[in-house]
Amino acid sequence: MSHALTDSASPSLRFTKMQGLGNDFVIFDGVRQRIELRPEAVRAIADRHFGVGCDQILLVEAATSPNADFRYRIFNADGTEVAQCGNGARCFAVFVRRAGLTNKEVITVETQSGHLMLHHQSNGEITVNMGIPQLAPADVPFRNNEEAPEYLLSVGDDTLRIAAVGMGNPHAVLRVSSVTDAPVATLGPRIETHPDFPRHCNVGFMEVCDRSHVQLRVWERGVGETLACGSNACAAIVAGIRWDELDHAVAVTLPGGSLYIEWAGPGQPVMMTGPAQVVFDGVWPISAVLGNSEGGS
């Protein structure tokens, strides 16, 4: 039997639609349902016209290591599996408590980029320890011989100044004088797929308002422009601090709302605080992916 997406008990899967600053997710409980997500299933569910519609799908599973509470997997709308998602991490934290999978206030979760710690705050927001940023080019990964706060990147006839930062996933960050006029849709995909980023990258266009406030728009790898990207917001603040243009605690205004990011400096983890909200619960028919009414073959 070959399934694009399977559930041992029924031909449908329960999901919860959530959003963190408008970066939206379909979240599946893979602890209580047996789920295998293949790229064509991800694309069908994420489709905004023929599916549920989302930027990423999150699959919550039982932990595989004893020092974690859960494992969670992240899939971009184009079907690719990726290692990190800041807004998704906050939604995951709300999801597991609401689903009755845990009542802990501090949750440790395994991801492909390592363990993350998530703290529920008394005001309902979530703080995520996003880990220590990767600054060595090979770790981003980015093709350059030496580590530097800024690199030159040739894109067509232009030479851009960018930062390359790993947050468990790869990021480029550029300064712009105005996020409103930033060429996100034109330059974003060219930097995303630039050969100097061998695994492609998420691209942030950052306007520094003052040392404790920036505005940011993000072209996300595997999605396009989203209303917010938590991991790129972390990368942007790391870049801005390394350029000595920002203090160590910064408010980041994205099209979908604001995050608060703190970073003490190299070797220290980035802390991200922001909201996460449930939009609705739903049921996805497996036949919608398989193209038949049986839910299997």
Ligand SMILES: N[C@@H](CCC[C@H](N)C(=O)O)C(=O)O
């Ligand atoms: N929206 C996320 C990032 C999701 C993954 C990213 N598109 C990638 O391919 O690395 C966030 O909030 O961090």
